[in-house]
Amino acid sequence: MAASRKIRVGLIGLNAPYAGAPTGTNWAAQAHLPYLRTSSKYEIVALQNSSAERAAKAIQAYGFDPQKVKAYGTPEGR
Amino acid sequence: MPDIANDPNVDLVVSSIRVDRHGGSLIPSIKANKDVYVEWPIEANYNKAKEVTDLVKKHNVRSVVGLQGGYAPVATKVRSIIDNGDIGQVESSTFIGKSRGGGIVSQHVDYFVDRKVGGNLFTIGFGHAMEFVMKGESFRL
Numbered sequence: 401m402a403a404s405r406k407i408r409v410g411l412i413g414l415n416a417p418y419a420g421a422p423t424g425t426n427w428a429a430q431a432h433l434p435y436l437r438t439s440s441k442y443e444i445v446a447l448q449n450s451s452a453e454r455a456a457k458a459i460q461a462y463g464f465d466p467q468k469v470k471a472y473g474t475p476e477g478r
Numbered sequence: 479m480p481d482i483a484n485d486p487n488v489d490l491v492v493s494s495i496r497v498d499r500h501g502g503s504l505i506p507s508i509k510a511n512k513d514v515y516v517e518w519p520i521e522a523n524y525n526k527a528k529e530v531t532d533l534v535k536k537h538n539v540r541s542v543v544g545l546q547g548g549y550a551p552v553a554t555k556v557r558s559i560i561d562n563g564d565i566g567q568v569e570s571s572t573f574i575g576k577s578r579g580g581g582i583v584s585q586h587v588d589y590f591v592d593r594k595v596g597g598n599l600f601t602i603g604f605g606h607a608m609e610f611v612m613k614g615e616s617f618r619l
Contacts, residue, residue: 407490408488408489410485412503412504413494421585424586425587427517432492432494446488475479
């Protein structure tokens, strides 16, 4: 039986840890990330944050391979 | 402009951001026929949540709402105790829950006190608690 491909996930809201005035509860990092990192069924292929720069920071901060995980911002650039 | 909705390599989009931004973050992906996962509450109010659920139905995508409380072992255990008749016929019940809160709100969740954002200790905490109480059951997988 051929191995089936993992479900490819785009995760919205994974913020890189940062000093200053963080907002939100960082739920994506607490609740979604630990599972998705080690899952045999899912793999993260994209992050979306308020800007592509912030997504790129998160990719770096969480040790993702930037060749494998794309960084997206929101159209409004919020 | 490339974005997550038109990325052909993305199957499932998971939105774990502030409640009043859930719809905006997922609607393009639903329209692109991607499956979606949205945290509870779905959106800031009923009408906005219905906009999302209507679109999910229209595009016939698979969707998950992040209400996981019914799967907690305590919830499934309580339900099986009731279903098995172990404590007889339950006529009434009382649920007491506690959420973080009080006279001071952390700055990083200052939007909790802005009612129109729709994500706050009530909609989040009470909503999850009700899921836990009402849906705790022995799921047949």
